[in-house]
Amino acid sequence: MLRKLKWIMLTLLALILGLFLHYNLPQTDIVRIVGTSFRGMDLGWENQWAFSAPESGSNTANSASRDILFIDTVTPSGRPSVFRNEDTAWGWPPYFKFNSFDLQAAAGNLASTAEAPKWVAITHYGWRIQFLTIFPNAIKVRQVESPDVTIIPWGSIIILTVLALLAFLFWRMWAQFHERTIEPAMIEVEEALDAVDARADAAKAQARGTWGRFTAWLGTWRAKPRK
The missing domain is CATH 1.20.5 (Single alpha-helices involved in coiled-coils or other helix-helix interfaces)
Known part of the structure; x- marks a missing residue:
């Protein structure tokens, strides 16, 4: 019984560690940017944990209600994929990102149409959970030659x-x-x-x-x- 309980605890610990790393480690998606925007959001207890602190230097009086930058993209298969674009500043995870507005401008400059696509590698962390309105956070964008490029x-x-x-x-x-x-x-x-x-x-x-x-x-x- 104790041996079984030990393996159950170790399995749960490994699962929690795996989910933690999968959420926080950088990942890269190849997409086509179709537009950028900013939208006002009222964050609730169920999704506020997934959003970063307000941009460095902004008013933090009501951090649960603020404008958030978004990058709208489409994958090579045609599936829509939306990224938020927030500073991590000195918080967690420690990406020390302070350039969300510059990143937004770079993403807007790389927007393209289906007839003349520009493929972009977006490095990000986090998950897309639709029913909780949670988005991955973009860290870096750069243009690549094709959607088949190896990253x-x-x-x-x-x-x-x-x-x-x-x-x-x-x-x-x-x-x-x-x-x-x-x-x-x-x-x-x-x-x-x-x-x-x-x-x-x-x-x-x-x-x-x-x-x-x-x-x-x-x-x-x-x-x-x-x-």
Whole structure:
């Protein structure tokens, strides 16, 4: 039961970590920009967590109601895909993005029609969840030659490599700590418990011996049966 519970907890932890990384790591989509806009939104508790802080230098008196920049695109298969364009500033995730207005101008300059398409690689993070009105946040836009261009996710590769190295170092530190500190302490505790059990067994044996001698002594006071 404990082994099964352990694997369930590890699976849940791995799932949470995977979702966290998938949301925050940079991803790149090849799209065609069809327009840019800004729209006023009243953010609620169910989606406010997915939006960044207001742009650096703007009024933050009511961060739940503000204008948000959007980049409207279409994928090579013709599916619409909408990105928000917000500064991350010094917040999370740490992309240190302060150029949302410049990015909006660059995206508008790359807009094109289906007859004369310009294909653009948009680097972003986050998810598109329609029923919660959540959009991925664009980080970078650049024109590419065709929709079939191969994009190597160097950013994600570097981040995952660094995280893997940190996880390995933490595991080695924990293994050494467990071997040098926890295991000797557990051995001492087991030895102490064994000693306590041995003393308890000896005390029980001594008590049984004493009680046996006492009952035998009581037996000598019993009247002998008459002939």
